[in-house]
Amino acid sequence: MSDMAISTNNLTKKFGDFTAVDHVSFGVKKAEIFGLLGPNGAGKSTAIRMLSTLSIPTEGSATVAGFDVQKEDGKVREHIGLVSEKMIMYDELTARENLKLFGNLYDIPSDVLAKRIDKLLSFVRMEKWADHRIDTFSTGMKQRINVIRALVNQPEILFLDEPTLGLDPQSTAEIRELIRRINIENNTTMVLTTHMMGEADMLCNRIGIMDHGKIVALDTSANLKRSISGNDATLFEFEIPNLDTSILSSVESLKSVSSVVRHDATHIKVSSVGNDSFDTLVDALRKNGAQIRTVKNLEPTLEDVFLHITGHEVREEASKAPEPVRRGGPGGWRPNRRVR
Amino acid sequence: MGVRRVLRHSAWICWKDLLEFSRSKLRLVMLVLMPLFMMMMVGFIFPTGSTISHTPVALANQDVAVNGISLGGDLVSNLTDANNKTGMMDLRVAAGFDDIKTMIQDGKVSGGVIVPPNFTADMLAGRQGYITLMTDQSNPQTSAMIQSVLTKLIEQLGSRVAEDNLNQTYNVSGLEAKAVLMPYSVQIRGIVPGNPNYFEFVAPGIMAMVVMMSLMTGLPHAISYEKDMGTLDGMLVAPTSRWAIILGKVLAQSTRGMIQGFIILLMAVLLFGVVIHGSILLVILLILLTVFSFVGLGILITSFADKEETATMVMMTLMFPMMFLSGVFFPVQQMPSYMQTLAGFLPLTYAASAMRKVMVLGAGVQAITPEIIILAVFGIVLLTVAVPMFKRAMNR
Numbered sequence: 026m027s028d029m030a031i032s033t034n035n036l037t038k039k040f041g042d043f044t045a046v047d048h049v050s051f052g053v054k055k056a057e058i059f060g061l062l063g064p065n066g067a068g069k070s071t072a073i074r075m076l077s078t079l080s081i082p083t084e085g086s087a088t089v090a091g092f093d094v095q096k097e098d099g100k101v102r103e104h105i106g107l108v109s110e111k112m113i114m115y116d117e118l119t120a121r122e123n124l125k126l127f128g129n130l131y132d133i134p135s136d137v138l139a140k141r142i143d144k145l146l147s148f149v150r151m152e153k154w155a156d157h158r159i160d161t162f163s164t165g166m167k168q169r170i171n172v173i174r175a176l177v178n179q180p181e182i183l184f185l186d187e188p189t190l191g192l193d194p195q196s197t198a199e200i201r202e203l204i205r206r207i208n209i210e211n212n213t214t215m216v217l218t219t220h221m222m223g224e225a226d227m228l229c230n231r232i233g234i235m236d237h238g239k240i241v242a243l244d245t246s247a248n249l250k251r252s253i254s255g256n257d258a259t260l261f262e263f264e265i266p267n268l269d270t271s272i273l274s275s276v277e278s279l280k281s282v283s284s285v286v287r288h289d290a291t292h293i294k295v296s297s298v299g300n301d302s303f304d305t306l307v308d309a310l311r312k313n314g315a316q317i318r319t320v321k322n323l324e325p326t327l328e329d330v331f332l333h334i335t336g337h338e339v340r341e342e343a344s345k346a347p348e349p350v351r352r353g354g355p356g357g358w359r360p361n362r363r364v365r
Numbered sequence: 366m367g368v369r370r371v372l373r374h375s376a377w378i379c380w381k382d383l384l385e386f387s388r389s390k391l392r393l394v395m396l397v398l399m400p401l402f403m404m405m406m407v408g409f410i411f412p413t414g415s416t417i418s419h420t421p422v423a424l425a426n427q428d429v430a431v432n433g434i435s436l437g438g439d440l441v442s443n444l445t446d447a448n449n450k451t452g453m454m455d456l457r458v459a460a461g462f463d464d465i466k467t468m469i470q471d472g473k474v475s476g477g478v479i480v481p482p483n484f485t486a487d488m489l490a491g492r493q494g495y496i497t498l499m500t501d502q503s504n505p506q507t508s509a510m511i512q513s514v515l516t517k518l519i520e521q522l523g524s525r526v527a528e529d530n531l532n533q534t535y536n537v538s539g540l541e542a543k544a545v546l547m548p549y550s551v552q553i554r555g556i557v558p559g560n561p562n563y564f565e566f567v568a569p570g571i572m573a574m575v576v577m578m579s580l581m582t583g584l585p586h587a588i589s590y591e592k593d594m595g596t597l598d599g600m601l602v603a604p605t606s607r608w609a610i611i612l613g614k615v616l617a618q619s620t621r622g623m624i625q626g627f628i629i630l631l632m633a634v635l636l637f638g639v640v641i642h643g644s645i646l647l648v649i650l651l652i653l654l655t656v657f658s659f660v661g662l663g664i665l666i667t668s669f670a671d672k673e674e675t676a677t678m679v680m681m682t683l684m685f686p687m688m689f690l691s692g693v694f695f696p697v698q699q700m701p702s703y704m705q706t707l708a709g710f711l712p713l714t715y716a717a718s719a720m721r722k723v724m725v726l727g728a729g730v731q732a733i734t735p736e737i738i739i740l741a742v743f744g745i746v747l748l749t750v751a752v753p754m755f756k757r758a759m760n761r
Contacts, residue, residue: 077602111596
């Protein structure tokens, strides 16, 4: 247990009849970046709020930095930092004043605090802006201050709730880089929530996939992907400009094919088994008059993992979601199967 | 968690709130303008005392002279002379009842005086001379004032005539005649020097009210706003007591309220000629006590209202009855008895009354002990209810 920074036991939060977090048990190792991945409303933020003592669990327990979140909430607070979805900053104060306020709430001696604030500001290259008001900053600059604000007490564990939400691509990359640097330089344990597959894939050592308040899968990104592809199944994406139902059904009827997903008017994703599966596929397509423009041999993405496990897309706007044309055969890539 | 630590944290939170507040010039200007407007509004809009000035009044003299004697004409000229000295009315000549009626309907005059045709005849025959006052029923306040002013004026003129009669008939001196006619004479003397002034009445109440408002609007706003913005989480996730947060906010809001209170005090003295007869120290202590008695209510609203909008609505609903029922603008004693009972349940009633006693009447601690006790009890009871509520609300 000593290598665990966080462990939860049947952690549950109910709001009236609605169960936001449903008997969740997991552990976060020291110095790892742990991702909670899931769509909006999956319970990620509620889980983080309980772990950071902002919300009292309805049931179950959690230990953070060796302290119980309910019985020793004061102790927990000394060891954690929170980067919330909403920025925790006062717009009309300067960057330095913001850092100073929060530093003082942690009872850091003023000389130590002053030095630490300078160090944190230079860490994110914001020294020049230290005495400017937050409301004069760009969103990316604000988020950099927001992140170092959570580091003012040098926390062992940093909670990040959707840290790149609403940022432009450049700032997003910057913040991700910052998160990685904090993790490497300070050995800070991090719990990060995101609904972005790429972000979880890029940053997290291990990922817990959350859906409807439950953690439905938990492993490293590589293991999660491996778990759905099976040993011999391969995933191809074909671009066929003249795609029609007869071409589709010809592919579906192949014995080697375990599932076909039509992405849009011209793209299909095919999961097939066997060493000669690619040849068989191409033969079948050509025989039915399909003009193949491009072919990709796909590695399964976390998106596929999520779809595979939960049966639905991560994003709520499911209108553009691939429509499962056929449920796969045994051992294949089956979109609607739930895994325990 | 040590008390000193809570105090230190609350001081930092107060520092933050005041710093944030001071960053907007507009807010600072409003901090001064709000009490100024308030004083001007209540000081000038509400009728100050029972005086009228240059109010148009119609005067119809229908008296018919008897043997060259016109007592009605004497009355009218005396009335005009007396009025010219005070400038209370602008007298306009009218023909009679119907004429004055039209003038009142047209809004040209606020009332009228009619000296009837048989005025001189009646008086010479040893009867009373009747005079008719006409009033504008659509404006009861002005009517009442004109009525009292004219009645008093005509009575004065009447007793002067009587004095002359006594003097001539029985050869008694003017002073003796006065003593015969009006054996009682009333002199008015306040317990502190100076004439009563509406600002003196209203300024202490407004001070108490501004302190109340800054706590009742400021506190729920400050906390629910931070809750909505998400910044409250930053404080809650730090090893800071919930009490340090609320205390910090209370300190910041009280400071604001007290600054406004003192601006009112200063303006009352410098601009509106209010004289403070009591001890300034006692006034400050009373302001602090007022803060204490309202803190619980502020926290209670904060705990109930999850969103800023809700908090604002709850506070508005509570604040207006409090403002008008507590005797800040109108004396509680003049309200109907059931309203007086209701006013008895509002802490502001006691805060305003104690403040007034100290500032206007120069009262000491003994005189306001009941108010002090009641305010303290209000504070303790409200806090006892509010504390667990707040704790529950913070842990959702």
